[in-house]
Amino acid sequence: MESGKQQPLVQMLGITKSFASVKANRGINFDVFPGEVHTLLGENGAGKSTLMNILNGLYQPDAGSIRVKGAECRFSSPREAIAAGIGMVHQHFMLVPVLTVWENLVMGLPDLKAVLPKREVIRKIGELSGRYGLDVEPEAQVWQLSVGEQQRVEILKMLYRNAEVLVLDEPTSVLTPQEVRRLFDTICQMTAEGHGVVFISHKLDEVMEISDRITILRSGEVVETLPGPMATREMLAEKMVGRKIVFAVDKAVLNPGDTVLEAEGICALNDRGLPAIRNLSLSIRQGEILGIAGIAGNGQKELCEALVGLRPIQFGRVLLRGKDMTGRKPMDFLRAGVSYIPADRKGTGLVGAMNLRENFALKNFWRKPYAKGPFLSWESIAGETGRIVERFGVSAPGLGIPVRNLSGGNQQRLMLGRELSGTPDLIVAMQPTWGLDVGATEFVRDQLLRQRERGAAILLVSEDLEEVLALSDRLAVIHKGEIMGMVEDPRSASEEELGLMMAGIRRETAIEGEKGR
Amino acid sequence: MEILIPILSAAIRSGTPILYATLGEILTEKAGVLNLGLEGLMLLGAFSGFSATMVTGNPWVGLAAAVCVGMAVSALHAFLCVTMGANQVVSGLAITMFGTGMSALLGKAYVGETIRGLGILPVPLLAKVPLLGPVLFNHDPLVYLSYVLVGLTCWFISSTRWGLTLRAVGENPRAVDAAGLSVARLRYAYTMVGGGLAALGGAYLSVVYTQMWVEMMTAGRGWIAVALVIFGIWNPLRAAFGSYLFGGVGALQLRIQAAGTTVPAPLLLMLPYILTIVVLVGISVRKGKGILLGAPASLGQPFHREERD
Numbered sequence: 099m100e101s102g103k104q105q106p107l108v109q110m111l112g113i114t115k116s117f118a119s120v121k122a123n124r125g126i127n128f129d130v131f132p133g134e135v136h137t138l139l140g141e142n143g144a145g146k147s148t149l150m151n152i153l154n155g156l157y158q159p160d161a162g163s164i165r166v167k168g169a170e171c172r173f174s175s176p177r178e179a180i181a182a183g184i185g186m187v188h189q190h191f192m193l194v195p196v197l198t199v200w201e202n203l204v205m206g207l208p209d210l211k212a213v214l215p216k217r218e219v220i221r222k223i224g225e226l227s228g229r230y231g232l233d234v235e236p237e238a239q240v241w242q243l244s245v246g247e248q249q250r251v252e253i254l255k256m257l258y259r260n261a262e263v264l265v266l267d268e269p270t271s272v273l274t275p276q277e278v279r280r281l282f283d284t285i286c287q288m289t290a291e292g293h294g295v296v297f298i299s300h301k302l303d304e305v306m307e308i309s310d311r312i313t314i315l316r317s318g319e320v321v322e323t324l325p326g327p328m329a330t331r332e333m334l335a336e337k338m339v340g341r342k343i344v345f346a347v348d349k350a351v352l353n354p355g356d357t358v359l360e361a362e363g364i365c366a367l368n369d370r371g372l373p374a375i376r377n378l379s380l381s382i383r384q385g386e387i388l389g390i391a392g393i394a395g396n397g398q399k400e401l402c403e404a405l406v407g408l409r410p411i412q413f414g415r416v417l418l419r420g421k422d423m424t425g426r427k428p429m430d431f432l433r434a435g436v437s438y439i440p441a442d443r444k445g446t447g448l449v450g451a452m453n454l455r456e457n458f459a460l461k462n463f464w465r466k467p468y469a470k471g472p473f474l475s476w477e478s479i480a481g482e483t484g485r486i487v488e489r490f491g492v493s494a495p496g497l498g499i500p501v502r503n504l505s506g507g508n509q510q511r512l513m514l515g516r517e518l519s520g521t522p523d524l525i526v527a528m529q530p531t532w533g534l535d536v537g538a539t540e541f542v543r544d545q546l547l548r549q550r551e552r553g554a555a556i557l558l559v560s561e562d563l564e565e566v567l568a569l570s571d572r573l574a575v576i577h578k579g580e581i582m583g584m585v586e587d588p589r590s591a592s593e594e595e596l597g598l599m600m601a602g603i604r605r606e607t608a609i610e611g612e613k614g615r
Numbered sequence: 616m617e618i619l620i621p622i623l624s625a626a627i628r629s630g631t632p633i634l635y636a637t638l639g640e641i642l643t644e645k646a647g648v649l650n651l652g653l654e655g656l657m658l659l660g661a662f663s664g665f666s667a668t669m670v671t672g673n674p675w676v677g678l679a680a681a682v683c684v685g686m687a688v689s690a691l692h693a694f695l696c697v698t699m700g701a702n703q704v705v706s707g708l709a710i711t712m713f714g715t716g717m718s719a720l721l722g723k724a725y726v727g728e729t730i731r732g733l734g735i736l737p738v739p740l741l742a743k744v745p746l747l748g749p750v751l752f753n754h755d756p757l758v759y760l761s762y763v764l765v766g767l768t769c770w771f772i773s774s775t776r777w778g779l780t781l782r783a784v785g786e787n788p789r790a791v792d793a794a795g796l797s798v799a800r801l802r803y804a805y806t807m808v809g810g811g812l813a814a815l816g817g818a819y820l821s822v823v824y825t826q827m828w829v830e831m832m833t834a835g836r837g838w839i840a841v842a843l844v845i846f847g848i849w850n851p852l853r854a855a856f857g858s859y860l861f862g863g864v865g866a867l868q869l870r871i872q873a874a875g876t877t878v879p880a881p882l883l884l885m886l887p888y889i890l891t892i893v894v895l896v897g898i899s900v901r902k903g904k905g906i907l908l909g910a911p912a913s914l915g916q917p918f919h920r921e922e923r924d
Contacts, residue, residue: 156793177795192793194783195912205783206794210776 105168106131107263107294108153108184113162115148122148124318125162130263130294135285137297137305137326139338140315141536142506146298147189149315150265153296154186155179177208185256189267191248195241199223199234203255226257230287231280245393246277253284264288265296270304271561272394275597282308300338302331314338339536350551354571355384356419358555359405359524364414366404366579374400375579377414382524382555387546389570389588390559393600397579398559399441402528405557406438407431418524429464437522439513441529441559443506447513450502454494457501458483458516465520486515491541507538514545525549528559543569563596575599622866623750627758628824630855630862632657632816632833634761636840637847637854638768639812643689644844645772646805647785647913651707652692653813654837655714656685660814662718665821665828666725674733674822678757681818682811688714689810693803700917715831725828732826733757755823757815761855764812768851781805785911788918798918813837839888846895848909853898861891 106129115123122145130136138146151157153164155173164171166182173179176186193202200219204210220236227233232250240248249269256264266285270278285295285308299305305312309326314337321337360381368374374397382388392398403409405416407428415424418434440446448457459479462468467478483497490511494504501509510530517525527546531539546569550556560566566573566588573588574581575596583605585591599605636653643650650656660681668677692710695701738752738759752759772778780801784791788798816836821828839861847853864887872883 154793155795175795175797176793180795186793188793192787192790194786194790196786197779197782201779202790204776205779206791206796207776208795212775212777214774214776214779 104131106165107167109165109168110149110153111163111165113149113152113164114160115152115157116160117148121318123152123159126315126318126320128313128320130296132262132292132294133289134310135289135295135297135308135326137299137309137312138315139300139302139305139312139334141300141338142534143317144315144338145318146315147267148318150186150267150296150298153179153184153265177206180256180259180261181208183260183262184265185259185261185263186265187249187252187256187267187269189269189271191252193240193248193251196239198237198239199243199251200236202240202251203236203258207259222258223254226254229291230254230257230284232257232284245272245395246274246280249273249281250284257288261293263294263296265298267298268300269297270299270301274393274600275563275593276601278304302334305329305334306331316340335536349547349569352385352551352571354386355553357381357383358419359557360415360417360420361405362415362417364404364416365412366400366409367412368397368400373579375404378576378579378581379414380557380574380581380584382557384523384553384555385550386571387550387556387558387569389566389573390557390576391563391566391573391596391600392561392576394561396576398528398561398576400579401576402438402440402526402557402559406436406526408438432461432464435520435523437517437520437525439517439525439527439530441532443509443513444502448501448509451500453500454487454492454497454512455480455483457512458486458519461516462520482519486512486519490515490545507534510534510538510542514542518545518549521552522549522554525554525556526559527556529561530558531560531562531565563593567591575605577602620746620749622863622870624753625866625869626859626863627751628754628862629865630858630860631758631761632819632824633836633840633843633861634765634855634858635816635819636813636837637843637858638761638764638851639809639816640840640844641768641809641847641849641851641854642781642805642812643809644914645781645785645849645911646802647788647911647916647918648693648696648802648806648809649703649707649915650689650692650710650806650809650813651704651841652689652710652714652810652837653840654833654835655711655718656688656810656813657714657817657820657833657837657840658718658831659688659714660685660817661821661832662722662725662817662828663814664818665730666721668730668732668822669725669728672731674731677730677732677822678815678818681814681822685814685817686807686811689806689813690803692810693806696917697799697802697806700919703915703917711837719830722828722830726830727827729827730822732822757819757823765851765855772851782911785913788913792918802918813840816840835888839891842892843895845910846892846898849911850909853895857891857895860894861887864890 109129111127113123113126126149128149140146148157152159155176155178171182200216200223203223204219223236232254234247234250240251269281273281289295297308306326306329311323312326312329313323314321316338362379363377364375365373365377366375378401380388390398400409404411407426407430411424415422417423423431444450449460459468459474463474468475480497487494492508492511494508531542534542546556558566558569570588573585573591575583577600582599582602636657640650640653663684664677664681667680668674688710692706695706696703733755735754736756741752742748772781780791780796784798784801792798817833820832843854843857847857868883868886872880
């Protein structure tokens with residue numbers, strides 16, 4: 099893309115922003131030209147989202163300026179940003195689930211008619227959908243749509259407002275591989291029409307495919323801006339993390355032992371009382387990691403909770419080492435050696451207001467040596483917590499400080515340490531590396547592999563396809579609470595095949611489809 | 616049929632004050648603000664409506680004064696909850712206590728006084744329709760205004776641009792903020808409109824219905840209104856049904872008492888409260904699931920833009 103002669107659509111100069119003591123952005127320069135995809139690459143916490151929220155008027159910069167087509171601008175609200183032609187598609191969609199697609203599109207438009215002009219809006223949506231390949235049913239309510247469709251609604255919302263610059267914040271993290279292809283087609287269509295696109299991601303393959311230019315951020319600063327075609331995977335990773343990264347996971351060859359967990363045709367409901375798990379069966383043996391891949395919200399959480407006794411099972415049975423555990427209390431599962439690493443470490447996992455020792459005690463209060471009759475032995479609790487802090491590299495100023503003062507990575511290390519300290523037979527881990535930086539991710543994966551070598555049975559649920567493919571011995575794909583297919587050797591599975599299963603096509607059919615091409 | 620007409624007509628009249636408060640609370644809660652101060656706002660409305668009518672001799676001035684007082688006091692609630700991010704339950708309860716105490720204190724001088732409030736104004740032609748006429752169209756102007764408000768509120772919420780932003784701000788304030796609208800301004804506005812309507816409901820009791828001032832005269836109607844909002848699943852039509860049901864059972868039990876019965880009066884007095892709640896719980900809980908529907912997702916939660924989660 100030859101962009102040297104043109105004027106940039108947007109230019110950000112010397113942007114600095116702090117949150118309390120954290121400098122999220124320091125002196126960042128960033129610009130976008132018409133017809134280009136300019137990628138912001140960086141780890142979680144590198145400052146990508148902060149920078150874009152400043153561009154979008156949600157945050158005010160402490161220092162620095164923004165120019166739109168050469169003219170200096172200050173955005174005190176998203177409305178001003180969108181009026182200047184800057185539209186943001188947030189990672190967590192800014193949609194109202196109970197409203198219809200068309201209602202979401204026009205909500206807050208400054209020149210909207212008093213009585214909602216439904217027909218006119220729907221016609222305009224049809225036009226835009228056709229032009230950019232963004233199919234969506236205008237009269238559907240947003241909660242009924244798949245995540246990919248909701249993303250299309252968000253993009254349409256910005257196009258409807260005549261955005262010239264579209265900021266896509268981690269747009270692919272929630273999509274199947276097929277949906278990613280479709281999104282990229284739309285992005286190409288938008289750049290062809292002269293829009294500028296800011297693409298935010300930490301997935302290197304995608305970044306290299308779609309970008310005209312790449313700007314790498316690390317701890318709030320620009321490391322480098324380079325042309326997309328010049329980038330290599332290793333180079334980007336090194337600049338992003340600040341050190342060399344080994345991509346291969348070192349995994350010992352093991353012969354799985356006895357079956358630890360068996361689920362036979364289980365059904366469970368979600369929090370709204372609707373079926374979330376339908377007639378699902380699986381089994382895990384000693385020294386085996388069973389991966390569960392799937393798009394968020396397809397029953398993963400309900401499955402994990404059903405398997406650790408936190409969610410009632412409507413039909414079917416759960417067996418632990420051949421013993422029927424169906425309908426037993428969570429405590430019985432704990433006593434049977436089941437560990438659970440939930441995805442929401444601040445919700446189900448840890449109590450933010452409690453300190454490190456107390457959080458350890460929460461799951462160990464019932465057993466010796468931490469319990470002495472009806473009393474707690476704070477001495478042994480503190481001792482074990484201290485050992486966890488050391489062994490799992492939790493960086494905390496002391497054992498007596500509230501857990502919410504720790505960073506996400508340290509919270510995860512602490513929780514992992516607690517869950518693994520009792521040499522569990524079964525570990526149910528849901529998104530154990532979600533939101534962690536590369537270093538912490540490596541650590542968590544390594545710990546899981548060690549548990550596998552020790553002989554634990556592990557259920558690993560993750561939306562990160564790369565992760566489940568790398569760690570699992572076997573892989574199941576879940577869609578709407580059903581298993582679409584079981585892959586015995588994850589390394590042999592093609593991404594297309596998995597993508598089709600994630601979209602709800604059963605394995606046998608998915609493979610035939612592959613052959614048919 | 617003939618004996619039903621007075622009971623149904625009374626149901627409308629005694630349901631109307633609750634209906635105003637319920638409509639107001641629907642608007643407030645749709646915007647994501649819980650206002651448990653309804654009882655206090657109704658009492659303040661009842662008192663200020665009565666006193667202003669007595670001073671000026673004009674019931675319309677009294678009603679307007681009540682609306683102003685209701686808006687002012689609920690603006691305080693909005694300030695505490697929206698601007699300061701205070702706990703909405705605590706703030707609402709404080710408003711109820713404040714309203715109860717303040718109206719009793721200031722109202723001491725007015726106990727036993729009477730005023731000429733709003734009278735009956737039959738609607739020409741419509742009042743002559745058999746059955747429906749005497750039940751629906753032989754009332755005071757505020758009853759007719761409440762009919763209009765029910766329809767208007769339904770239409771406003773479902774079909775206008777302001778209704779769209781109202782629904783959105785109670786469901787996902789972040790989306791409204793990202794669309795460039797002020798969440799705080801919307802929540803202030805609907806909290807104040809809701810407070811004004813609650814006070815108008817209270818003033819209906821003193822200026823129209825009884826035409827006198829009695830301490831604690833709302834007798835828990837504000838709380839019933841809060842319950843009606845929930846069990847009427849934030850729908851003005853269902854809220855109207857609930858209000859009239861409450862009014863109707865109240866009128867019925869009065870007649871049972873008057874006819875002479877061995878059932879103790881306190882039990883009969885409890886009837887409207889219990890029956891209304893039971894019936895509305897029955898219709899609002901989804902069959903077999905035990906789940907309440909329709910609560911605005913962000914109800915009761917303060918909104919801060921720069922909060923990182």
